[in-house]
Amino acid sequence: MLYQPIVSNYYDFKVVRDQERCIKCQGCVTQCSFDANFWDQDREKIDTIHNKCIGCHRCEALCPTDAISIQHNPSKFRENGYWTKREIRNIYLNAEMGAIGLTGMGNDMTSQPAYFDRILFDACQVTNPSIDPLREPMELTTYIGNRGRQVSLETKAGPLLKLSTPIIFGPMSYGSINLNVQKALAAASKAHGTFWSTGEGGLHRDLYPFGPNTIVQVASGRFGVHEEYLKTGAAIEIKIGQGAKPGIGGHLPGEKVLEDVSKTRMIPLGSDAISPAPHHDIYSIEDLRQLIYALKEATRYEKPVGVKVSAVHNIAAIASGIARAGADIIVVDGYRGGTGATPTIVRDHTGIPIELAIAVVDERLRQEGIRENVGLIAAGGIRSAADALKAIGLGADAVYVSTAALISVGCTLCQQCHTGRCAWGITTNDPYLAKRQNPDIATEQVSNMLRAWEIEMKEVLGSMGLNAIESLRGNKERLRAVGMNEKEMATLGLKLAGEGM
Amino acid sequence: MKVIKATNLHYKELNQKIYDLIAGGEKHIKVENTYGHRYIGDGLRGTEDVLIEVYGTAGNDLAAFMNGLSIRVYGNAQDGIGNTMNSGKVYVHGDAGDVLFYGMRSGEVYIKGDVGYRVGIHMKEYMDLIPKAVIGGCAGDFFGEYMAGGYLILLGLNAGKNKPVVGDYIATGMHGGKIYIRGKFDSSCLGKETKPFDLDEEDKKIITPLITNFCKEFGYDIKEIMNEKFTKLIPVSKRPYGRHYVPGWHTLTDRKTIMPGSLELNGYPKVRNVRER
Numbered sequence: 001m002l003y004q005p006i007v008s009n010y011y012d013f014k015v016v017r018d019q020e021r022c023i024k025c026q027g028c029v030t031q032c033s034f035d036a037n038f039w040d041q042d043r044e045k046i047d048t049i050h051n052k053c054i055g056c057h058r059c060e061a062l063c064p065t066d067a068i069s070i071q072h073n074p075s076k077f078r079e080n081g082y083w084t085k086r087e088i089r090n091i092y093l094n095a096e097m098g099a100i101g102l103t104g105m106g107n108d109m110t111s112q113p114a115y116f117d118r119i120l121f122d123a124c125q126v127t128n129p130s131i132d133p134l135r136e137p138m139e140l141t142t143y144i145g146n147r148g149r150q151v152s153l154e155t156k157a158g159p160l161l162k163l164s165t166p167i168i169f170g171p172m173s174y175g176s177i178n179l180n181v182q183k184a185l186a187a188a189s190k191a192h193g194t195f196w197s198t199g200e201g202g203l204h205r206d207l208y209p210f211g212p213n214t215i216v217q218v219a220s221g222r223f224g225v226h227e228e229y230l231k232t233g234a235a236i237e238i239k240i241g242q243g244a245k246p247g248i249g250g251h252l253p254g255e256k257v258l259e260d261v262s263k264t265r266m267i268p269l270g271s272d273a274i275s276p277a278p279h280h281d282i283y284s285i286e287d288l289r290q291l292i293y294a295l296k297e298a299t300r301y302e303k304p305v306g307v308k309v310s311a312v313h314n315i316a317a318i319a320s321g322i323a324r325a326g327a328d329i330i331v332v333d334g335y336r337g338g339t340g341a342t343p344t345i346v347r348d349h350t351g352i353p354i355e356l357a358i359a360v361v362d363e364r365l366r367q368e369g370i371r372e373n374v375g376l377i378a379a380g381g382i383r384s385a386a387d388a389l390k391a392i393g394l395g396a397d398a399v400y401v402s403t404a405a406l407i408s409v410g411c412t413l414c415q416q417c418h419t420g421r422c423a424w425g426i427t428t429n430d431p432y433l434a435k436r437q438n439p440d441i442a443t444e445q446v447s448n449m450l451r452a453w454e455i456e457m458k459e460v461l462g463s464m465g466l467n468a469i470e471s472l473r474g475n476k477e478r479l480r481a482v483g484m485n486e487k488e489m490a491t492l493g494l495k496l497a498g499e500g501m
Numbered sequence: 502m503k504v505i506k507a508t509n510l511h512y513k514e515l516n517q518k519i520y521d522l523i524a525g526g527e528k529h530i531k532v533e534n535t536y537g538h539r540y541i542g543d544g545l546r547g548t549e550d551v552l553i554e555v556y557g558t559a560g561n562d563l564a565a566f567m568n569g570l571s572i573r574v575y576g577n578a579q580d581g582i583g584n585t586m587n588s589g590k591v592y593v594h595g596d597a598g599d600v601l602f603y604g605m606r607s608g609e610v611y612i613k614g615d616v617g618y619r620v621g622i623h624m625k626e627y628m629d630l631i632p633k634a635v636i637g638g639c640a641g642d643f644f645g646e647y648m649a650g651g652y653l654i655l656l657g658l659n660a661g662k663n664k665p666v667v668g669d670y671i672a673t674g675m676h677g678g679k680i681y682i683r684g685k686f687d688s689s690c691l692g693k694e695t696k697p698f699d700l701d702e703e704d705k706k707i708i709t710p711l712i713t714n715f716c717k718e719f720g721y722d723i724k725e726i727m728n729e730k731f732t733k734l735i736p737v738s739k740r741p742y743g744r745h746y747v748p749g750w751h752t753l754t755d756r757k758t759i760m761p762g763s764l765e766l767n768g769y770p771k772v773r774n775v776r777e778r
Binding site for chain 2: 221
């Protein structure tokens with residue numbers, strides 16, 4: 001019996017084509033990697049299967065005559081205040097496949113709060129003059145690592161990462177994104193004196209020259225991890241969890257394990273790259289310490305070793321344990337963080353906001369007197385220089401930025417990373433699609449974004465009367481809350497807007 | 502040959518000494534009085550003719566991230582031998598602990614006695630890099646868990662009535678590589694991602710040289726060992742979790758037909774895409 005999956009009747013987008021303007025160049029047909037646009041031989045015109053459109057706007061952006069407009073499908077699910085489109089469609093999907101629905105990018109739920117948007121900066125007026133960053137020196141340099149609890153002339157600091165700007169490109173593995181994009185991140189990091197992280201997919205041979213600007217990751221799958229890889233990076237990061245999918249392991253589907261990916265990850269062609277959810281050698285803080293020191297021994301104590309964890313309910317105690325296990329860096333990844341592939345249910349319903357996590361971790365580490373023994377990095381949902389500054393004000397030393405970096409090279413957040421069909425050539429290793437990213441142009445765009453963020457940060461710091469990013473770190477007096485309840489403000493350590501010093 | 506007495510040395514000092522000696526071109530190092538010093542051979546790079554001999558008990562993460570050397574332990578070893586080891590050879594003249602060979606990529610490890618839980622977890626192979634391990638005694642639960650490549654041979658030479666060759670949940674999540682177990686074991690202990698087979702000629706070519714090395718090192722008679730029946734375990738699928746996930750509703754927009762009367766392995770009716778317009 002012929003039938004059509006119910007879900008295909010409720011699509012989101014319509015590709016509306018102005019046939020007057022269309023010159024039938026078929027550019028949109030070749031650009032669409034989801035096979036929505038097609039050339040109809042009999043009618044001699046281009047048409048669209050609307051339910052295949054995922055709204056990435058690639059065809060619209062590249063149409064030479066501006067004939068295409070991607071519009072919302074006016075036909076909607078029957079409205080229901082409780083049963084939202086998200087829920088209904090998910091049931092259709094479950095019913096069709098009997099499997100877990102996957103998705104990409106970060107949590108996009110509007111019903112969960114974005115605390116960053118409810119935090120405001122203080123600015124200087126009259127009695128505490130502001131600083132003009134255009135004419136006065138403004139320090140963004142940040143040192144990450146074990147800076148020592150009490151500093152004297154004899155203090156020998158541990159290995160530290162020196163960042164010219166407190167922004168690091170977060171871990172995105174080779175496999176989840178392609179080499180062209182990784183090259184851009186690496187080159188931009190080098191140009192700006194900061195770092196990029198490999199993710200757990202190993203380091204491609206072409207990127208070894210960028211070693212001094214690279215954070216190499218070791219995760220439960222140990223993909224591409226070997227002695228030379230560890231020694232090449234500037235720092236090593238143990239990945240325990242990812243903000244978008246706390247408690248879930250990585251899973252690169254076999255069809256994405258193409259030749260170069262297989263070479264870099266050092267696994268056979270076409271086999272699933274499974275990162276088990278837990279590290280089976282880590283069941284305690286002592287076990288974590290064992291791995292941290294195994295890595296330190298392997299690199300002769302020359303490189304800082306970090307641990308990346310998802311922001312979860314007990315994050316303060318976990319971070320304290322990590323610091324005591326000997327880590328030099330703690331990365332806390334919030335629930336808005338992006339991902340190459342995760343079950344939708346986990347992405348949308350697991351983890352906690354990074355704003356709360358970073359505030360409680362910083363507070364706990366200070367209380368225990370070990371804050372200066374670790375660098376604290378906030379990750380997961382940093383959308384702008386303002387978010388970065390707010391995270392630093394809440395207690396972080398620096399931030400990881402990943403989604404924003406992808407957006408700077410054209411990502412439109414269509415959330416199809418897991419399909420490997422990215423029409424913008426970012427989260428795909430299909431050579432035909434991947435060459436849509438020119439590494440030189442992409443480097444330029446990523447570098448420009450970083451430069452713009454630096455200027456923005458200096459501008460805001462100046463308006464707050466601060467001349468060093470260090471003075472903002474954990475300085476909650478410079479932030480105020482709006483639209484939060486007392487408990488939220490207490491957890492974040494913030495005063496209500498309007499309250500004085 | 503250089504001798505290091507490990508008495509009263511912190512593992513950091515001991516490993517620095519070993520590191521300095523190897524950097525200075527020393528080929529044979531003897532470490533005496535080892536009392537669980539961790540990370541011996543960790544991250545060292547060299548060739549197989551560089552030999553570290555350890556007398557006493559080697560501590561956790563022996564030969565972790567090691568690239569190429571040989572290590573002989575005259576005594577027992579603890580957890581995490583060969584963690585993410587890239588290449589080299591390790592011989593343990595005694596028992597070893599849990600989580601051995603985690604993510605090991607190549608090289609050979611021979612253990613005379615018993616091993617603990619989660620041995621051979623996530624071993625992986627790539628092209629001519631194939632990790633190999635031979636264990637003379639018995640193993641605990643989760644043997645070969647998540648195994649993605651390489652050869653894991655369990656001989657069970659000291660197995661008896663109250664001492665099974667291998668524990669429960671054998672090869673759970675296995676998606677590559679080969680496990681060979683000598684002697685009988687309870688098939689209800691097998692993980693659902695693996696299936697047992699008899700050995701063929703190819704398998705014999707794989708295990709014979711490894712078991713020969715084992716016998717040479719520890720003084721066993723190969724004939725006696727090979728007399729007993731071996732079972733081979735290989736994964737059911739390279740993609741054990743392929744059907745657990747669906748890429749999202751956009752991929753489900755094709756029309757389909759249900760094939761009348763036909764059923765899939767899971768008992769569901771067979772469905773076919775009729776996308777071609």
